[in-house]
Structure formats: structure tokens, C-alpha cells
Amino acid sequence: MPGVTVDNLVGRVLGDRYRLVAPVGSGASATVYTADDMSLERRVAVKILHRGLVQDTRFAKRFRNEAKAVAQLAHPRILNLYDWSEEDDCYLVTELLTGGSLRHMLDEGHRLSVSQAVVVGLHALEGLEVAHQRGFVHRDIKPANLLFGADGRLRIADFGIARAVAEAAWTEPEGALIGTARYAAPEQGSGSVVSGAADIYSLALTLIEAVTGDVPMVADSPIATMVMRQDTNVDVPADMGPLWEPLSAAAKANPTHRPSASQLIQAFHRAAADLPRPYMLPLANLDADAPAVLDYPESTSTGGTEIAEELVDLNPLPKLPLSRTPMHFADDDLAAMGMGSGEHKRVEANHNGELEDFDPDTKPKWLWAAGAGVLAVVVLVALLPRLFSNEIAPVPVPDAIAGPDVVSFIGMSEAEAKVSLDENGWVLAVVRQRQSGSVPGEVLAQSPIEGNPWAKGEVVTLVVSDGPPLVTMPEVVGTDRRDAIAAVRSAGLLVADTDEVFDEVVDEDLVMAVSLASGDAVVGDVPEGTEVALVISKGPKRRTTPNLIGVSLEEATTQLAALDVGIVQVGEDFSLEVPEGGIISSQPLPNALVEKGGEVQVVISQGLPFVTVPTTRGRTVQQATELLEAAGLQVIGVQGAPNRSVINTNPPDGDSVRMGTQVTIITR
DSSP: OTTOOOOOOTTOEETTTEEEEEEEEEOSSEEEEEEEETTTTEEEEEEEEOHHHHTOHHHHHHHHHHHHHHHTOOOTTBOOEEEEEESSSEEEEEEOOTTOBHHHHHHTTOOOOHHHHHHHHHHHHHHHHHHHHTTOOOSOOSGGGEEEOTTSOEEEOOTTHHHHHHTSSOOOOTTHHHHHHTTOOGGGGTTOOOOHHHHHHHHHHHHHHHHHSOOSSOOSSHHHHHHHHSSOOOOOOGGGGGGHHHHHHHTOSSGGGSOOHHHHHHHHHHHHTTSOOOBOOOOOOOSTTSOOOOOOOOEEEETTEEEEOOOOOSSOOOSSOOOSSBOSOOHHHHHHTTBOSSSEEEEEEOTTSOEEEEEEEOSOHHHHHHHHHHHHHHHHHHHHHHHTTTTSOOOOOOGGGOOSBOOOOTTSBHHHHHHHHHHHTOEEEEEEEOOTTOOTTBEEEEESOTTOBOOTTOEEEEEEEOOSOEEOOOOOTTSBHHHHHHHHHHTTOEEEEEEEEOOSSSOTTBEEEEEETTSOOOOSOEETTOEEEEEEEOOSOOEEOOOOTTOBHHHHHHHHHTTTOEEEEEEEEOOSSSOTTBEEEEESOTTOEEOTTOEEEEEEEOOSOEEEOOOOTTSOHHHHHHHHHHTTOEEEEEESOTTSOEEEEESOTTOEEETTOEEEEEEO
């Protein structure tokens, strides 16, 4: 990273115990080394924080508190913290994971399949669920902080450190903020309180990048990025397949509208039911002794025919060849995705939210698809005689007048078929019908069938498509986004686009309007497979809080009422700058965002504080003046000879008066 200097500390022993072996990598706040723990004779990772942080006293205090707390946060999905030091060398000692990070995979050009993203997401969510329940917020979830062991199991790194760094006065090197802002939740840039919802948002962006290669909603600068995200939900790409809905919820701009880690885990369970088993991750293999984790596909022999097995997934295949061997996850991991150790299983949630298995399907999806295709052909052939009964049943042609053999017109357009019919001297008869998946004008069936000799002048009847069957657009205006999408899909239609707009009346996530993808209105029934567009409400736009400092409570109430925001006085205090009755402070801060119908809490000024007039009797006028001014009072003159000693003041000594009160010195 530009601006970061990595010291070569290889060979150095920290704390008389940890001998640094080799650098693993460096970031804006620290450098990581592999090290030998000479006491316990094991290999560990040592994260040495940069000197600029160590010199910050606020960071040192926060670091100590966070390290102690995180050390108690033991969980299989959270990187184990073994030891730490806050002396001249400020460092953390953690378990060493040889699988590298998700960042390493992406930098090497590897992308995750949606199935792999489900498993990675579930592992991360398990760690976040426990941390959030115990009051911890990570604040910096990103690919570099998702680490893997050689077995493919994920751990979350840097719990607690992000908060300590954020509250330090130390300035990171130029450009260092960009890495954090790319995944930061909107509230992290507005001065609002940061909760576990920020980690949910960051994880959603991380998984989107892991599958698509791109982080959504990133501008030219960190500030521009945070401004862009303040009022705009992330538009999750369709490449995310069954993860589209849960990630859309997780990446909402409003933190109160995001699901918790527990809720997102359940959503990932449901998404997993519609996905194939995941293949192994292309781990970094930082340990030379670690086993290889990526093999080439094998072939399965089926009676002399070689069938290459591929990963059937909703996103493009990764750049590297895939292995038939599943990821190295235990049965509980596969069970978390609704998959057994050797089969695909349909996993659904019952009314209690618990997972249940339905109809184990032990055949690969491509095999079912092939079987369905064969079945369709058999059914079509069987139905052809009935299809043409009474009206267009073929009549045998005597050999004497037999013409050329009839060719197959199925799949041609009506116009193409007519040209061929005319060339052979046959007469065209057309029967029109609608069929799912067909294109208007496409020939679906014919009589006579291919191979029959047919004399010139005889009729060839073609069944020509009028397009897919007509279906009725369901009434979805006013319904929830997810319910609307499900209803549209159930009707046999496609959701081509969702346009989100702010609305002062319609609640967030409710459908406001429906149209065809072309922009035309939906009139009557429409062909099956038609693409429709939904206009979704983003709810009322959040209000930008005005600067209320110095404004009276009455005026502030008027300003906020115009924004549909309330005001609550939470206290009073003295102020040197704000006159009595004016507002000293507000929460949220000025220029922050607040929901329509929300409130701003304010503290009202009681004016200048009171001070006690000091005793000046027996002092010179000069000495008395200095004492009075030091107390915050204003000397306006001397009553009596200025070269004589002071006998009193007006107001007299011992009186409690406002700071800034005018005082007259009285001499003999």
C-alpha cells in the first residue's frame, strides 16, 4: 500500500518468546509475520501495529481494553487471540491460518460460485451472530479480514482492532481509508451510532465482490462513496441468484431495515436449498506442507460415453478448472446448506422456522433436465396422432403418385417452412396454438412427420406457435417487494428490473407501480415469460438535520417540524458562547440523516455560568483588577483614589454573579 513502510523484523524475538520468521503482508495499520512461539513450540501469526498508532495514548488505552475483551470471544469462526503486548512493540499473537484470505483469492483472479459464497457467508455470519449478541461490532468486515485454514474453514480476523484504530488520533497513510470505505456501511460516514447492522452491510458487499468481481456503489473518493450510500440501497446483481433477496435486504441504506446475523443465516439456509453443492476453494496454501485444494475435473464413464462433470451454478464458471470433490466442510457445514454428504436435498423452513428435508434427490440436476427433455419428446410424439385427429389425419399416398420424402420443419419459422413447401409443390395448412417457451411463428409440430413420401399438391399441416400462453399479471401494487417478486414469478412472468424511488406516503419496500420492461403499461393478459418492471418505494427520504447551535428552542422546533422531524430537550447547561435559551448541542449532529417522524435531541443553554466575586480587600487596584478578570469578571472603573488600597468592590466580594458581570473597584 502506498505510504506504508514495512520494517524487516525477520529474526527478531518479541516478548522473549515470539521469533519472527517471515512477513505475510502489510496494511494501513499493521504488518503480519509468521512466528515461532518458542515457549509452546508452535507456529503462530504476529500482527505488529505501526509505530504511529503506538504513540497515540488514546489508541493504547482502547487497544488494551479491546484486546482483553476479544480474548474472551472464543468461537470457531473468530480468529483465536493468544497474546498481546502494548509496550514499545504493540502486537497481537493469533493462530496461524495457512489458507490465506478471501482478498488473496480475489487478487489471484478467483471468484466464488454462488454455492461457495453461501458457505463463506454462513461461516462469517456464525461468528458475527455470537459477537453481536455479546455486544461486539467488528466495523471493518472485508475480504482481507476473512481468513481460511487449510481445511477451508473461515475465521474472522481483527475483532476490536478496527474500533481502536478508528478512535485514535493517528492518521492513516494517504489512500489507506479507501480500503475501508469500499465496504463501509452508510452510518459509518455520518457520525451515527454504529451497530452490528454495519457488519451485515459490509459482509453483503464482500460476498457480492467475491462472486461478481466488483464492489457496488464505489465512487472516486472515500467521501464521495459514503455520500453515495447515504440514501441509496445497493442494487444487488442478478448474478447472486438465490442470494439476491437476502443480500438486497442486508445492503439497505437504513441500518434499522437490515436483518440481523441470525435472520440472515436463516435466509442463507433457504437460498442453499436451490443450489448445487459447493466445490473446493482455491486457498492460498501459505504452508508448503498443506495439501493441494484444487484438482482438475474427472470424467465419469457411462457405457463408453465420457461425460465431463461441471459445476451447474447461477454464475459463470471460475477461471480455474473445478474439482469434483466438494469443499472440505464437515457434515454440519453441508447440513447448514441443506445438503447431505452425497446428495442434494431440498431444504425448506417449516412454520417454526426450523429446517426440514423433503424428497432427497440423489440425481444431478443436469440428469433430471436431460430426462425431462426425453420425456417431452416422447409425449409429443405420442400426442401427435391425437393432435391431428379428425381434421388433419394423414392419408396414405399410393406408391404410384408418391413424391419426395417430407423433411422436418420443426423449429423453422413459418416463412422458412413455406419456402421449402413451395419448392416441393406441397400445399401449406396452418394450425396455430400457444406453447410455453416457444417463439411466435415457430413450427412446433407437423403432419405428416419427417420421412413420409408425399406427392406434390398434397397438404402438409404445420402447428405454428402464436407465442407462449397468455397469463394474467397478478395484483402486486401495495404488496411487499419479496411477495410481489414471488407472485410475478409464480404467474410465469419475469422481473426484469426494479426501480427504487423515495416516496413520502408509501412505506419502504412496497410496490408502487408495475409496467412492461419496455415501459408500456400492462394491459390485459400478457405472454408467459414477459419481462415486467417494478417500481419499489424507498420510503420517505431521510432528512438532513440543520445546524441548530445558538437557535432558540422555538425556532428549532419550527425548522424541524418543516422536515417532519420532532425535537426533544434532554438537558440544560451553562455556555460561554450560546446565550441563555439557545441550543448548545444536538444529537444527531448537524448534517446527519434522520428518518421522517424521527427526533433530534437538544441541550439548552442556561447562559453564562455563575462565579463568586473574589476578595480584593487590601490589594492594589492593579492586583484587584487581575483577580477579578481572572474570575471572568469585567472591571469598569475605580471609585476613589487609584493609588490607594482596595476596601471593597461593587458587587461586593463573595457575591455569586454571572461571568462577564461588570465590577467597580472601591478604594479608601
